[in-house]
Amino acid sequence: MERIEWTADLNLGIDVIDSQHRNIVDYINQLTEAIETQQDHEVLSVLEQLxxxxxxxxxxxxxLLEKAGYMEQEDHSELHRKFESKVYAMMTDFVSGSDPFSIARRTRNFLQxxxxxxxxxxxxxYVPSVKKVIGRQQGWIESALKRIFGNADNNEDVYESPYQA
Ligand SMILES: [Fe+2]
Incomplete structure (x- = not known):
């Protein structure tokens, strides 16, 4: 199975978001690896982390979109909710399914x-709206990352402040 290569066209030019998107792509590639090595516990664990x-x-x-006053924020959030319910449905299938690997493969293809x-x-x-305000939101960004991502393993990869040497 192919790995996703991060390509320049996936960069939005908003570092804090690009780092998170890259982490998601890494998780998808880890899921591919777990499927290939046929470890069902590992597949479920990566799926949950992802x-x-x-x-x-x-x-x-x-x-962030709310901070930016992005006009289509509600529609955008709606897309996220739809995605989440799809992921939950697939996780439920996975837990109760007879062939974990075929469900994991379908989940992976869908996520990708x-x-x-x-x-x-x-x-x-949303890039233009966010870029207008991002410079003034550095304090908020740092505290929001701690609050939302907590001590996740990948937390340090999430964002590097441009104000740190
Ligand atoms: Fe989004």
């Missing part, structure tokens, strides 16, 4: 397709 990280990312993104097209089409639309 779902939980993605949901934290959505919370962060939605709060959805996330990449979401970043390119939907996230791309």
């Amino acid at each position: 779902a939980s990280y993605t949901i934290d990312h959505f919370v962060f993104e939605e709060e 397709m959805w996330l990449i097209s979401h970043i390119r089409k939907e996230d791309a639309k």
